[in-house]
Amino acid sequence: MFTDRRRFLAASATLVAGTSGRAGAAEGPKTRPTHIGVSTYSFWQFKNDKLRDVETCIDLAGEMGFDAVEILHRQMTDESAAGMQKIKRRAFLNGMGLCGFSIHQGFVYKDKDERQKNIDHTIKCLEMCYAMGIPTMRVNTGRWGTIKSFDDLMKNRGVEPNLPGFTDEDGFKWVTDALTACLRTAEKCGVVMGLENHWGLGRTPEGVLKIVDAVDSPWLRVTMDTGNFLEDPYDNLEKLAPKTVLVQAKTYFGGGLWYSLDLDNDRIARMLRKHKYAGFVSLEFEGKEDPRTGVPKSLEALRKAFAV
Template identity: 60%
Template sequence: MKLHRRDLLTAAGAASLSTLASASVATAKPTTATSRPNRIAVSTYSYWRYRDDSKLTIEKCIDLASEAGFDGVEILHVQMQDTSPAALQKIKQRAFINGLDLCGFSTHQSFVFPGAEQRQENIQHTIDCIEMAYAMGIPTIRVNTGRWGTSKDFDTLMANKGIEPRLDGYTDEDAFGWVIDSLEKCLPAAERCGVTLGLENHWGIGRNADAVVRIIDAIDSPWLQATLDTGNFLENQYEQYKIMAPKAVFVQAKTYFGGGTWYTLEIDYDRVAKILRGVNYQGYISLEFEGQEAHETAIPKSLETLRQAFA
């Protein structure tokens, strides 16, 4: 799906003063601490989970999120059956009627390709997703660095704890350069649309917090910050949370009731909440349920866990 650029530019021009003002404070955090609870969202992935027996529509997930008592919904792009302008507005309306914010948009792309043509395809995909988020009123999208792609499949990648061989003849430094250059090409669209990119610790080059922060610092734009996924650090998780927390504009919180799909992590959400309060994180906590238990019972338990921790 591609919105007409002429329409976007017209809208951006009409709001130029507010856009310029927001650019300087896009990721500014309050200077004083507050005791206000974090709002809790749920990713539509929590219902869908790539399982054949739970391929629910986005609209159905929004209805279930409202019934469960969430404050917002994060949309998984690959779950969408229709990305036409009319379909995007129906999703926006469905959330509005249910009293929910559309607070996040989770896309998949990779910039770890030696070929400029493949990188450009992923840059354009990212820009398209930025424009979809804009159309739905979503303020942030999850982006990834990408990975080498040398694993046989995702199950193999997970069995190797997210580590895979580099492409022959290339180094991590090559990959960092590709990622930084690609993200920089996405930033004009992000700024024009008022959509903050949140670089996630999502395997590949971005497997570790230091690597994610390195990329964010190298680009140094208020329109590129971090999406912190609590379930994607397999070593020294709390230390890595602390590294990413100051950059976080969105937090994805994993739970594993019934045992994880690929692995199960013990996550102390009271401890996570303390880390985030330490940097005065005011944003959403978005549930990503990744267990084997039925969502009908696991998601309410997950919501209760997060409500208590982030109260």
Template identity: 60%
Template structure:
């Protein structure tokens, strides 16, 4: 079939227009795609609604509902808040989150390895192994772990009055305690790898109260399955310098706010500055709100989310 000169010129012009729209001056080369800034993933801990407060001891499921309504991207589950551990219960939590289009982004647990009693340490190892299995069953990819403390404070209120510092057990040293913690956490790594649950050691009092103590443990173990959970509110003095020290190993962030004044203390944290500390390390993970103020959560949580969005996306 033959075509006229006019038809040929017309079709050639159309082809040139298409080519010009997809090339950068050299035939066959495409325009580079401009990368768009990634929106920060902001979650909320169920602790933010619960806070050990009898009036607001909401279920995990209700917390997931409220988080989705508020516009959070993920929910961190506080283990002690759970009302059951049956597989049915775990899968219902996972289902609830999925239907809301929200991630189960973290699992916050408690354990203590600072004890000269080997049987007691082993009991806490077994407890932690069980918690890793729970995280796996819910499809949660990371779990907060603690070192535990000396246990010489009468209660948590006393520990907080003393700024997280407590006397050692008589006859023992910090080096003893570091050895107990390191040996215990090492027993949890195989299970963490099998389940694909990344452990994050938090700066949560005890032997991880200081950045030096926390990093001593993480560096001594030197495993890709034990990194750092950064709690922005647990360094009470010079927080930014200390947060910078743990940022290179941070895989998960818990962001404290204190609207209405904190239950134990209040920190006036500069989240734009914290965002820059994390940006320098190319941190890509979750920023998860832990609201710890006295204001009603119905007003404090939306304010917290707006502030975090502005700091991390602004």
């Protein structure tokens, strides 16, 4: 009996080993599909009042087939504890996660009190992420503010003069010191801040990485926006890829609200795979087409580009 049992086990082991070897050779390493989320901004765009309600946006995202939702802080009308839990509950009921939180703040101010005000705001938003179970938060450098209108800034392709008497190095120090002051809360809340390539001192990959490298913390990485480099987008995006924790993918069906870029999402997807990016891709629809049709078209385009 014992001899038969030993023969059976030996034969089984040989069969399993042979099968495993053939499967490994045939299939190679497994690649997980890319999860596609959508920013609530894609629906509201600061102008579609009927689509401002965050819970409505979450329902639409679920119906359209997204995997997750990124919340735009300025879109929220209820920041109470109960209001935040309603958002988390709504995403859960739609079978989706909350993949990001985008806030508006900046630290390029000569006034120390104004910088502290923005530090306090950033810390408050990190705690909101914790309450909603959101793992990463988009932050900005801020900008000089010498061009008051955002429309005019876009006409000038995101470039503005410095405040008189101050240099970029002054601005970089303000931003670095401010984000460093937020690290303790980020770590306590388990929220990775992602510095976005978003005008101001973050208008170039070199500017973004100068700050991230100076802060030198796992709690500050990069949020990559595919539509915020108006020149040489692919080379610039690739410089950010190794430190990216969230990708915001722009689309422009119906023409762009401020400008349109003819982005090659297939190329961007290949580049991200090369750098082993495994995080979420979050749609930021910035076209003039009705979001009810432009957003689903965008999802289809991103699914195709990021298909394994």
